Amino acid sequence: MNLIKITFLVLFFTSATFLGATEAQLDISKKKIAYIVSDIRIPFWKIMSSGIKDSAAKLGYEVSIYSSNNIKKTEIQNTIKAIKDKVDAIVLSPINSSSAVTVLKFARSANIPVVISDIGTNEGEYLSFISSDNEDGAYKIGQVLAKKMKDLKWDIDGSVGIVSIPQKRANGKARTVGFMRAMNESGIRVEGLKQQVNFSYKETYIFSKELIKQSKNLRAIWLQGSDRYKAALEAIKDLGKENDILLIVFDAEPEFLELIPKSVLIGAAMQQPYVFGEKAVFVLDDFFNKKDVKKYIQLTILPISTDNIEKNISLIKRNVLGILE
Amino acid sequence: MKNKQRSVFYTLFLAISFTILVAIFIVSTILYNQTKDRLLKDINSDVQTSLTLLKNSIYPFMDSYSVHEYEKLIANELNRKYTLAIVVEDCNMAKILDSKYLVGKINNDKQVQDFDQNNKIHQQRIDNSYLYIKDDIYNQNGLKLGNIAIYASDSLVQEKLESIITISIIITLLSTIIVLLVIYFVMHQIVQKPVNSIIEVLNNKTDDGIPTSTIPSYNSKELSILSSTLNNMINSIKESRYQLDKIANTDTLTNLGNRYKLIQDINHSTNPALAIINIDNFSELNDFYGYEVGDYIIKQVGQHISGVTRHKNTFTYHIQGDEYVLFNHDIDKNEFERNIHKLVDIFSNITVEVDEEDLNFNFTIGVSFESKEKILPTADMALKVAKRNNENIMVFSEAISLNKEYENNIYWTKKIRTAIFEDSFIPVYQPIINNNTNKIEKYESLVRMRDQDKLISPFFFLEISKKTKYYSTITKIMIEKTFERFKDSDLEFSINLTIEDILNTEIKEYIYGMLIKHNIATRVVFEIVETESIENFEAVLGFINKIKKIGSKIAIDDFGTGYSNFDYLMRLNADYIKIDGSLIKEIDTNKQAQAVVSTIVDFAKRMNIKTIAEFVENEDIQKKVMELGIDYSQGYYFSEPKIDI
Numbered sequence: 016m017n018l019i020k021i022t023f024l025v026l027f028f029t030s031a032t033f034l035g036a037t038e039a040q041l042d043i044s045k046k047k048i049a050y051i052v053s054d055i056r057i058p059f060w061k062i063m064s065s066g067i068k069d070s071a072a073k074l075g076y077e078v079s080i081y082s083s084n085n086i087k088k089t090e091i092q093n094t095i096k097a098i099k100d101k102v103d104a105i106v107l108s109p110i111n112s113s114s115a116v117t118v119l120k121f122a123r124s125a126n127i128p129v130v131i132s133d134i135g136t137n138e139g140e141y142l143s144f145i146s147s148d149n150e151d152g153a154y155k156i157g158q159v160l161a162k163k164m165k166d167l168k169w170d171i172d173g174s175v176g177i178v179s180i181p182q183k184r185a186n187g188k189a190r191t192v193g194f195m196r197a198m199n200e201s202g203i204r205v206e207g208l209k210q211q212v213n214f215s216y217k218e219t220y221i222f223s224k225e226l227i228k229q230s231k232n233l234r235a236i237w238l239q240g241s242d243r244y245k246a247a248l249e250a251i252k253d254l255g256k257e258n259d260i261l262l263i264v265f266d267a268e269p270e271f272l273e274l275i276p277k278s279v280l281i282g283a284a285m286q287q288p289y290v291f292g293e294k295a296v297f298v299l300d301d302f303f304n305k306k307d308v309k310k311y312i313q314l315t316i317l318p319i320s321t322d323n324i325e326k327n328i329s330l331i332k333r334n335v336l337g338i339l340e
Numbered sequence: 341m342k343n344k345q346r347s348v349f350y351t352l353f354l355a356i357s358f359t360i361l362v363a364i365f366i367v368s369t370i371l372y373n374q375t376k377d378r379l380l381k382d383i384n385s386d387v388q389t390s391l392t393l394l395k396n397s398i399y400p401f402m403d404s405y406s407v408h409e410y411e412k413l414i415a416n417e418l419n420r421k422y423t424l425a426i427v428v429e430d431c432n433m434a435k436i437l438d439s440k441y442l443v444g445k446i447n448n449d450k451q452v453q454d455f456d457q458n459n460k461i462h463q464q465r466i467d468n469s470y471l472y473i474k475d476d477i478y479n480q481n482g483l484k485l486g487n488i489a490i491y492a493s494d495s496l497v498q499e500k501l502e503s504i505i506t507i508s509i510i511i512t513l514l515s516t517i518i519v520l521l522v523i524y525f526v527m528h529q530i531v532q533k534p535v536n537s538i539i540e541v542l543n544n545k546t547d548d549g550i551p552t553s554t555i556p557s558y559n560s561k562e563l564s565i566l567s568s569t570l571n572n573m574i575n576s577i578k579e580s581r582y583q584l585d586k587i588a589n590t591d592t593l594t595n596l597g598n599r600y601k602l603i604q605d606i607n608h609s610t611n612p613a614l615a616i617i618n619i620d621n622f623s624e625l626n627d628f629y630g631y632e633v634g635d636y637i638i639k640q641v642g643q644h645i646s647g648v649t650r651h652k653n654t655f656t657y658h659i660q661g662d663e664y665v666l667f668n669h670d671i672d673k674n675e676f677e678r679n680i681h682k683l684v685d686i687f688s689n690i691t692v693e694v695d696e697e698d699l700n701f702n703f704t705i706g707v708s709f710e711s712k713e714k715i716l717p718t719a720d721m722a723l724k725v726a727k728r729n730n731e732n733i734m735v736f737s738e739a740i741s742l743n744k745e746y747e748n749n750i751y752w753t754k755k756i757r758t759a760i761f762e763d764s765f766i767p768v769y770q771p772i773i774n775n776n777t778n779k780i781e782k783y784e785s786l787v788r789m790r791d792q793d794k795l796i797s798p799f800f801f802l803e804i805s806k807k808t809k810y811y812s813t814i815t816k817i818m819i820e821k822t823f824e825r826f827k828d829s830d831l832e833f834s835i836n837l838t839i840e841d842i843l844n845t846e847i848k849e850y851i852y853g854m855l856i857k858h859n860i861a862t863r864v865v866f867e868i869v870e871t872e873s874i875e876n877f878e879a880v881l882g883f884i885n886k887i888k889k890i891g892s893k894i895a896i897d898d899f900g901t902g903y904s905n906f907d908y909l910m911r912l913n914a915d916y917i918k919i920d921g922s923l924i925k926e927i928d929t930n931k932q933a934q935a936v937v938s939t940i941v942d943f944a945k946r947m948n949i950k951t952i953a954e955f956v957e958n959e960d961i962q963k964k965v966m967e968l969g970i971d972y973s974q975g976y977y978f979s980e981p982k983i984d985i
Binding site for chain 1: 404405406407408409411432433436437
């Protein structure tokens with residue numbers, strides 16, 4: 016009788032312990048993370064969402080993607096929906112820093128922690144803000160260009176033109192400052208800067224042509240965004256400057272894996288959106304586990320050139336292009 | 341008692357302060373009300389403008405769900421000075437949220453905060469707002485997006501109005517202070533300073549209360565007139581004072597310093613020397629020539645004395661009747677005495693022409709070097725002693741001091757009292773001879789004090805008896821004894837009376853009673869000794885008339901040396917004139933005396949008054965007396981006074 020009782024009790028407590036642990040594990044796995052993203056159709060955000068989903072899966076979190084499709088109303092609706100879905104945390108890549116404020120307000124009123132991944136916010140309360148070190152990335156890619164121009168001995172008379180993203184944006188200013196620092200250190204003149212307004216193909220094409228025409232000694236164009244690189248290449252080609260003017264860009268496109276080795280592009284400062292996603296989930300994991308969380312996190316930008324692309328190809332594929340092999 | 345007088349400046353300052361305060365209060369009140377109206381209009385205008393602007397600017401953001409963008413516009417608009425809160429109700433957001441959505445900003449304690457409709461403080465503030473306006477917001481297609489409400493606060497108005505009050509108070513105080521300072525400065529310079537200087541000048545005065553300096557002239561017309569007027573007053577007072585001083589200090593007859601002036605100078609002296617100069621026998625001249633000539637002589641002699649007194653610090657004074665004073669406030673005794681001795685010789689040469697006749701004078705001088713408190717009485721004492729001793733000059737010393745006089749007085753007072761007690765005052769009788777018949781016609785009763793076997797002359801006790809009030813008793817004794825002696829006789833007799841006796845009611849009644857009692861009035865002649873003046877002439881005359889009605893007669897004794905004159909004779913209705921012995925004693929040798937006596941006799945005859953010569957001591961005198969036509973003679977030439985006749 017006693018043995019039966021003891022065996023029963025042992026089994027009971029063992030079962031209770033096992034069930035308790037399972038319950039605890041279930042509690043973690045139940046935590047839901049909403050990723051409110053401005054437009055999931057854009058590769059950069061898509062890759063970032065992959066980083067979020069992959070890391071969340073590894074850590075046992077449930078992730079819901081809320082794409083605003085670049086519509087503010089949708090972004091607000093997504094926010095309200097996420098709140099109603101009782102998510103435990105939000106990773107936010109807002110339409111812009113102004114709309115982020117409204118999302119943050121709603122999240123705060125619902126007492127939901129928010130990690131902002133890129134773009135940033137004008138104001139409001141959030142758990143952490145993850146961004147690229149734009150100035151450092153621009154500086155390093157500037158050094159890549161300078162080395163190339165020196166190799167070609169274009170650094171003495173040659174100059175550089177910039178087609179930039181709007182300089183009122185903090186990342187725009189940081190990119191220009193970092194790049195200019197590298198140029199100054201190398202003694203290469205920068206002649207002309209054109210700010211993109213509508214980011215259209217035509218706009219980039221026209222700006223590129225104007226820069227080439229303005230400066231007879233122009234030896235390179237630095238494009239601060241990656242998506243319209245073709246317009247710049249076409250402008251160079253149309254003016255018959257294919258062998259005289261170099262193109263170097265910020266950010267990356269999958270075809271760069273071929274264009275850079277061929278020296279069609281000299282190099283690219285590549286942000287790591289996959290790492291953004293990963294990092295956002297890691298921060299939330301730390302928060303859930305009551306660990307210290309950094310308020311501001313800056314990720315490095317990879318300065319990829321003809322010289323180092325082979326060596327970094329796997330890193331680029333994973334972190335930049337979100338291609339998991 | 342508390343001084344309730346207030347400074348004119350204090351009153352002026354109060355009045356000005358009050359005026360400024362009232363004026364600024366009125367101006368401030370008007371300014372306050374105007375500012376309040378303007379600020380309230382400002383608020384209305386400002387809020388209306390704000391509403392219009394916001395309506396036009398935020399609808400695109402509302403339309404595009406850019407909540408933060410229009411929040412920024414609201415926050416920006418909240419910077420307007422009067423705006424308390426702006427609240428937007430967003431219908432688009434309400435649809436998403438499925439509930440009312442309010443977005444707004446509120447100024448809470450100068451901090452811009454998000455408006456929270458559940459916040460009680462926020463709600464209270466907008467409930468207490470001064471102004472509230474609300475309007476709907478539409479998009480370009482006319483679709484209502486929501487509404488906007490603007491709340492305005494009047495706290496700024498209150499602050500501004502409080503600021504106006506504060507500034508008004510500060511301006512009032514500053515203005516008052518500045519105006520008072522300016523007025524004080526101006527008043528001080530133009531009025532107070534000159535007034536103080538006038539007060540200072542008026543307070544800086546002599547013991548007589550007369551300012552020592554004049555008031556300066558001032559730029560101000562009124563003060564200049566005041567200064568000039570006051571100076572004229574001061575000068576008038578000084579001139580009047582000078583004239584008064586002159587009158588008070590100057591003898592009007594001689595123009596020399598008078599007794600008052602002498603006393604003043606003595607009081608201011610340090611080492612004084614003083615000599616009283618008396619003209620010998622001046623009363624005779626006065627009697628003879630009358631007061632007008634007497635005054636002339638006094639004046640002329642004074643001029644001579646003053647003229648010959650050359651010492652620079654020795655001044656001449658005329659202190660009374662025939663007495664002058666030489667006084668030096670600081671001189672060596674020996675030098676002063678030497679000078680006085682020299683002056684005696686010079687004075688003997690002083691001549692005054694009267695009726696084409698040159699008159700010379702003898703002088704007796706009493707000198708003193710005592711302290712200024714004693715110098716005048718001691719010089720007087722020295723003069724009296726000199727007179728008594730028949731000396732020209734006597735310098736006061738302890739030897740002739742009052743102490744001896746006192747001792748003498750005490751001695752004689754005791755003696756008089758004893759004599760009255762022992763009935764030692766007795767009459768002696770000297771016959772009076774009728775020069776026409778050369779026979780004794782009457783007797784003069786003279787008083788003597790019996791002292792053992794001696795008869796003492798009244799020279800030694802009469803003056804003391806007057807001082808000790810025994811005189812009336814002696815008079816009574818003399819009347820009683822003389823009347824007793826002659827009551828049963830047919831002879832006329834005379835008895836001496838003084839004016840004091842006559843003015844003494846008791847004596848007066850006693851005499852009258854005795855005359856009636858003894859029925860002797862027709863044989864009595866009362867010899868009245870001349871005195872300086874008769875204060876109650878009517879009383880004296882009443883007595884004379886009364887006794888003359890019952891047959892008594894009046895003789896004026898010692899006529900010619902004292903103060904009696906012919907007018908005096910007339911008024912007293914005298915029957916006899918007894919010519920003073922000092923004139924008769926030298927009548928046989930002194931032409932001056934002869935002239936005086938001749939004039940007296942001539943006048944008496946015309947007035948039907950009988951004349952009697954005293955002190956007829958020898959034949960020569962008697963001859964001259966008879967030659968001059970004097971009716972009666974009396975003297976040792978005929979008989980000395982005797983107890984028994």
